[in-house]
Amino acid sequence: MLPSFILKNGRIFDGRSFLSPGFSVVVKPPHILGITTHPPTHLPSIDLQGKVIAPGYIDLQVNGGGGKYASLDPSEKSFRQILNTHLAHGTTSLLLTIITSATDTRKNAIETIRKIMAKEQSLLMGGHLEGPFLNPSKKGAHHEPWLQPATPSLLKEITGEGREVIKAITVSPELFTSGNMDALMETGWILSAGHSNASYETAMSFFDHGGRMATHLYNTMSPISGREPGIITAIFEHPSARAGVIADGHHVHPAAIRLAHRVMGDRLFLISDATFLGQKDGEVYFGPTTFRMKNGICYNQEGKLAGSSISIAQAVQYCIKEVGLPEAETLRMASFTPAAVMGQTHRIGRIGKGVLANMVVLNDDWMPETVYYEGEEVEA
Template sequence: MPFLAAFPQIGAITELSHMRFALTNGTIYSGYTTAQGYAVLFENDKITDLVQHSEIPEGTTVIDAQGGIICPGFVDLQVNGGGGVYFTQYPTLDSLNTIRDAHLQFGTTSFLPTVISAYQERILETFSAVRKAMGQHPSTFLGMHLEGPFFSPQKPGAHDTACIRTATHEELDVLLEAGKDVLKYLTLAPECAEESILQRLVDSGIVLSAGHSMATYDQALHFFRNGVTAVTHLYNAMSGIDTKQPGLAAAALDYGQAWTGIIVDGEHCHPYAVRLAKKMLGQKLLLVSDCAACVGSDIAFTDFGNFKAYYRNGRCETEDGRLAGSALTMLQAVQNTVNLVGLELDEALRMATLYPAQVLGLEHQVGQLVPGAAANLVVLDQALQLQQVWIDGAAVPLAIGSKTV
C-alpha cells in the first residue's frame, strides 16, 4: 500500500476523531531534546506525548520514519509569497492558501505572511485576508509581518520608494485598530520614528524589528534597550560594521539580545558572516526565508508595475541585479546552515523551529514536539532531504520533483 493511502491527508474530507498515530524509528529533534528509540504520539491535530517505542499504546497506527530525522514543522517569520503568488500584490484568502500549499511542500508548516511597503488601503486589505486565514488554519498562519513602509529612504531595498513614509499617530490609529490580533511583527527604521510612535508600538505588543535602517551604533543600542526586540535580515538593507562608524548590524552583534533573522541562501551573506553572527548571537539567531513568489513555482519573474523581480541563478533580483527577497525555502536554509555554514544539525533545526516560535511567544503551540502543540511534523532523511510532512495531524502529499528555483 502506498505510504499516504492509509493516512488522513491535507485537503481530504477525513474524520480525524479517534485517530491516533505514532511516528517512530527515527531520531527526534525537538527543542533542546534529541532522542532515539522514542515515538511521537499525535491524535487529531495535537501532539499527545513522546514515549519509548515499547510504550506505544495498542490501537495506534505506527508510521515508520525509516531511520530519518523527526522534527517540528519549520516556522518562518518572513514569507512574501509562494506558488507563483506575491501576497502584497494579491491580498486574498485564496492567495494565502496557495502560498501555504507551496510551502508545505518544503516543510514549512507555520509562518507569518509578509507584506512589503504599500499604501494604507492595500495594507488594510491584507489584514482582512490574514484574519480569515488565521481562522481557518491557526497553526499555519501565526499572524502577519508588516515589512515597511516606515523605512529609511536611504535603505529602501527593492521596496517601492513611493510608498515609504514616516509613521504618524493618525496612521497608527487606523493600522492598530484594523490589525488588532493580526499584526504580530513590524519591521521599521526606528531612527525615522518619533519616540512617542515607538512607545505606542511597544505598548501594543507587536514585535518591533529594526530593518531597512541607517541607525548609528548608539541609536540602535538605545532602541534595543527601549522595546525594539528584533532585527530583520541581518546585514542586508541596514547600516553595517564600519570600524569608524558602526551601524545597526554592528550594534545587533554587540548587543546580542535581539532576535535576529538571517537569510542563509549563499546570496544575502557569506557563510563566514553567518558563523560570525552565530558566535555573537547564539540562540538569538534564527533562519528566515524572505522568499518571493517563485517558491514552488516555475514563474520567471513577478511584475510589480514599477519594476520586475526576476528569478534566476538561485536569486530573486531586480533587472539591475539588486536582491529583491529570495528564492529560498526553509528546507534549503536548514541544509545550507549545515552544509555551507557548518553548524550542527540540532542547532540548525532550532533556528528553523524553536527560535522563531519563541519570538512570537508561541513555542508551546508550534516549533516543538511537546504535548498540546500542533501536530506539525517533518521527516528528513540523513541527507536532509524531505520525506514526510504532517500538518495538524494530516499527511501532506509531497509532489515528486517539486519545483524550486
C-alpha cells in the same frame, strides 16, 4: 477526527536537542499525545527507519510562493496558494509579510489575513508589516514613493487596521522617537529593526525601548566599521535582540552566518524572505516594478536582490551542508527559536506532549520527506 498513530525508530529532535534512541512519538491529531519508550501496542505505527523527525518549520517572513505575492494580490485564493506552497515544503507556521505597498493593498491584505485566521491559526499566525516606516537610503527593493514617515495619524491608522492580525512590524529605528515607538509598543506587536542606517547608539536605544527583533540580518543595513559599529553590532550585543537571517547562498556569505551564530547563539533564527518560491526564471511583474529571475536569484531594475526563492527547508539544508552549522543548532533555528520569538513554544516549535503535531521527517539530504500538519500527512 483523524485516528491516532505512532512514529517509531526515528532520530527525534525535540526543538532544542536530539533525544537518545528508543523514543517514539504518539500522535492523537491534532496534538502530540506524548513521547515515550513504551508506546501503546494497539495503535498503528510508522517505522521511520532512523530518519530525523523534527518540529515543523516556522517562518516569520514570507512574501509569496507558488507564483503568488502577498503584496500584489491580497486575495484569499492567492494567500492560500502561498500558504499551501510553503506547507508542502515543511513550513507549518508562518507570518505572511506585507511589504511597503499602496494603502488599499495593505488594508485588503490585513483583512484577508484576518479572514483566514478566523478559520485557522496554526499555519497562518498573522501578518508581518515590512514598511512603510523605512529609511529610503536603505529601501532595498521597496518602492520608494510608498515609504512614509511615522506620523501620529498614520501610526494610529495602521495600528487600528492591524489589531489582532499583525504580529510584527519592521521599522527603521532612526525614524522613530520614543513617543511614536510607544504607539507601536501599545499594540503588542513585535518591533523589528530593518532597512536601517541607524547608528549603534540609536539601535541600542531601540532595543532598550522594547524592540525585540531584526529583519534579514546584514541585508539593507549599514556595515560595521571600527569607528561606526552601527546597527549590526547593536544586534550582536543587545541581549534582547533576536534576528532572522536569509541562508540561501546569495544574501549572506557563509562566514557571516557562522559569525552571527557564534556571537548570537540561540538568538539567531532562519527566515526565507521568500517571494519567488517555485518561480521559474524570467521577468516577474510586481506592481510598479519589474524583477528578473535568473538561476533562482531575483533582482530589481537597480540590480538589488529582491526577496528569495527558497523555503526554510532549503535554508536548513544550506546551513548544515554549506555553512557547517551543527545539525541541532540549525534545526533549532528553524523551529524553537522563531516559536520563542512569537511566544508560542507551548503549542508549536517543538515535539512534546500537548503541542500541535506539526512535524517534518527528513531524508538523508536534510530535505522533508514527509510533512505532518496537526497530525495529518500533507500531500506532496
